[in-house]
Amino acid sequence: MSLVLGAFTMGLILSLLSLGTLISFRMIRFTDITVDGSITLGASVAAVCIMRGWNPWAATGLAMLAGACAGAVTGLLHTRFRIQELLSGILVMTALYSINLRIMGRSNIPLMNSASISSGTEKLLNRSGNPFEKWNLAGWEVPLPDIANLACAAVVCLIVAFLLTRFLRTHFGTGLRAAGNNPQMARAQGINPETMIILSLALANGLVALSGALLAQYQGFADVQMGIGMMVWGLASIIIGEALISRVGIGLTICGTILGTILFRLLIAIALRWGLQPNDLKLVTAFFVFAALVLPHGLAALKKRTHRGERHA
Amino acid sequence: MLELVNLHKTFMPGTANEVRALQGVSLTIQPGTFAVLIGSNGSGKSTLLNAVAGSFAPDAGTIRLNGCDLTRLPEHRRAARIGRVFQNPFAGTAAEMSIAENLALAMHRGKHRSLRPALTRNARTQMADRIRELKMDLENRLDNPIGTLSGGQRQALTLLMATWTRPDLLLLDEHTAALDPKSAAKVTALTQSIVQREKLTTLMVTHSMQQAVDMSDRIIMMHRGAIVQDYRDEHKQRIRIPDLMAAFDRLARRELFDESVADLLKSQYA
Numbered sequence: 001m002s003l004v005l006g007a008f009t010m011g012l013i014l015s016l017l018s019l020g021t022l023i024s025f026r027m028i029r030f031t032d033i034t035v036d037g038s039i040t041l042g043a044s045v046a047a048v049c050i051m052r053g054w055n056p057w058a059a060t061g062l063a064m065l066a067g068a069c070a071g072a073v074t075g076l077l078h079t080r081f082r083i084q085e086l087l088s089g090i091l092v093m094t095a096l097y098s099i100n101l102r103i104m105g106r107s108n109i110p111l112m113n114s115a116s117i118s119s120g121t122e123k124l125l126n127r128s129g130n131p132f133e134k135w136n137l138a139g140w141e142v143p144l145p146d147i148a149n150l151a152c153a154a155v156v157c158l159i160v161a162f163l164l165t166r167f168l169r170t171h172f173g174t175g176l177r178a179a180g181n182n183p184q185m186a187r188a189q190g191i192n193p194e195t196m197i198i199l200s201l202a203l204a205n206g207l208v209a210l211s212g213a214l215l216a217q218y219q220g221f222a223d224v225q226m227g228i229g230m231m232v233w234g235l236a237s238i239i240i241g242e243a244l245i246s247r248v249g250i251g252l253t254i255c256g257t258i259l260g261t262i263l264f265r266l267l268i269a270i271a272l273r274w275g276l277q278p279n280d281l282k283l284v285t286a287f288f289v290f291a292a293l294v295l296p297h298g299l300a301a302l303k304k305r306t307h308r309g310e311r312h313a
Numbered sequence: 314m315l316e317l318v319n320l321h322k323t324f325m326p327g328t329a330n331e332v333r334a335l336q337g338v339s340l341t342i343q344p345g346t347f348a349v350l351i352g353s354n355g356s357g358k359s360t361l362l363n364a365v366a367g368s369f370a371p372d373a374g375t376i377r378l379n380g381c382d383l384t385r386l387p388e389h390r391r392a393a394r395i396g397r398v399f400q401n402p403f404a405g406t407a408a409e410m411s412i413a414e415n416l417a418l419a420m421h422r423g424k425h426r427s428l429r430p431a432l433t434r435n436a437r438t439q440m441a442d443r444i445r446e447l448k449m450d451l452e453n454r455l456d457n458p459i460g461t462l463s464g465g466q467r468q469a470l471t472l473l474m475a476t477w478t479r480p481d482l483l484l485l486d487e488h489t490a491a492l493d494p495k496s497a498a499k500v501t502a503l504t505q506s507i508v509q510r511e512k513l514t515t516l517m518v519t520h521s522m523q524q525a526v527d528m529s530d531r532i533i534m535m536h537r538g539a540i541v542q543d544y545r546d547e548h549k550q551r552i553r554i555p556d557l558m559a560a561f562d563r564l565a566r567r568e569l570f571d572e573s574v575a576d577l578l579k580s581q582y583a
Contacts, residue, residue: 166430167428169430169431169432170426170427170428170429170430170431171417171421171426171427171428171429171430171431172426172427172428173431174410174414174417174418174431175418175426177407177409177410177414178407178410178414178415178418181407181408181409181410182404182406182407182408184399184404185404185405185406185407186389186407186418187388187389187392188366188388188392188396188397188399188405188422188475189392189418189419189421189422189423189474190389190390190392190393190421190422190423190424191389191392191418191426192387192389193389249456
């Protein structure tokens with residue numbers, strides 16, 4: 001049970017990353033690899049602030065801001081200095097590796113006994129008259145901190161999803177989506193697609209850094225290597241989400257992405273349980289994304305071929 | 314009033330592929346005039362339209378609209394004053410967004426984009442009312458992605474979007490050329506009715522002599538980046554398709570002579 005609970009909590013935290021990837025990859029159509037650096041940036045900023053005795057919520061907010069700055073730099077490199085989008089992301093990601101080491105002062109900060117955003121909830125649950133360390137959840141004994149973590153992740157995720165849905169439906173948000181969908185049309189409607197790219201990447205990486213900050217607090221450490229392959233994870237989650245819910249509206253797309261991330265984490269948890277080597281995880285994920293990107297085309301081509309065959313026969 | 318003064322534009326200057334697309338174009342179009350640009354391929358008519366729209370900055374010259382200098386303004390900053398319909402019927406709308414969202418974008422063309430909901434009930438009613446006039450049965454499909462519509466339907470909506478808030482200038486870039494004849498006729502009729510009702514200043518590029526003669530108040534013929542003929546007022550009223558064809562023939566015949574040969578002949582005969 002605690003495995004499932006953990007996968008759910010992880011899924012909720014990482015769904016913020018997926019939502020960030022959704023904005024850059026699907027809305028503004030920018031292949032943004034800054035993600036791999038900005039998730040670590042969020043984790044390291046939050047970790048250092050918490051270690052210095054900051055309020056965990058304030059630390060998380062600052063982490064989000066730092067991520068937004070990183071995203072804006074990627075956008076500026078692409079729009080102002082005409083660097084290819086992938087390369088501008090790689091430049092910022094590489095620079096962030098050193099910046100993250102600078103921020104943390106070393107490659108790893110443990111946060112085992114520090115306060116986190118779920119500390120308050122934990123206290124509240126403790127005071128609510130249940131004297132036991134563990135709660136009975138549908139017949140399973142569950143440690144109280146796990147419940148607090150899950151509740152906090154769910155609340156943050158819900159708030160972000162709600163605000164994001166609202167935002168993308170505003171005049172500004174529709175303008176942003178139009179800039180990604182058809183830049184020529186956006187310009188003709190008085191929208192500057194370049195400004196929209198910078199703002200979208202700032203928003204996307206802000207969400208990614210938020211995810212990183214929560215991740216560090218949940219896992220109990222921030223590590224300079226933790227961002228590697230995160231963009232592909234986000235992508236895999238989006239693809240699963242789109243398979244679950246076909247894209248028809250903003251609200252459903254966002255729900256699909258969150259569900260996709262949770263399902264993806266559950267699948268990983270099950271696969272690890274069945275004996276998948278953790279070291280192979282990224283290879284498997286990369287292969288999955290490859291298959292998801294190629295299979296639809298392959299299937300369509302196959303269908304065409306069989307159709308043609310029938311006609312000849 | 315649109316004023317173009319001595320516009321010059323050379324693409325890829327100093328290379329083997331150098332194209333002198335505009336060579337000193339000056340043109341004044343009075344308010345409420347429907348002007349049509351015609352000319353063969355590469356004559357510079359689309360380049361001129363793009364220069365006015367702001368797709369690129371001219372090398373020299375001035376573009377003024379109602380007295381305001383647009384020459385150095387980027388395309389998106391001109392959008393508040395200029396409505397535009399492209400040749401490609403899929404270029405003017407965002408395919409994955411719904412009809413309503415596309416229209417909401419157009420209702421705020423060139424205006425500040427706030428953090429208020431784009432699709433209010435009020436906005437939806439307005440949209441449904443305007444779309445009903447198209448008689449395309451789209452008023453009940455406001456939430457469908459616009460990419461599911463046909464080219465003709467999308468071009469009609471693009472036209473509606475370009476004129477939703479009254480532009481100082483409407484630019485039409487062969488906007489019926491890529492449509493099937495039936496849709497083209499429908500979009501042409503819609504163009505005429507909107508332009509007449511709103512008394513829009515319009516600049517249209519077309520390859521169709523029929524359209525040029527039927528729709529316009531003024532026909533401007535371009536050749537090699539310059540204006541060679543300008544039919545207006547009574548002269549325009551008398552012009553018929555054969556006259557335009559004859560003018561084209563004269564240009565083509567002149568083309569047969571190399572410029573140096575023309576000079577030689579001139580020196581012999583003059």
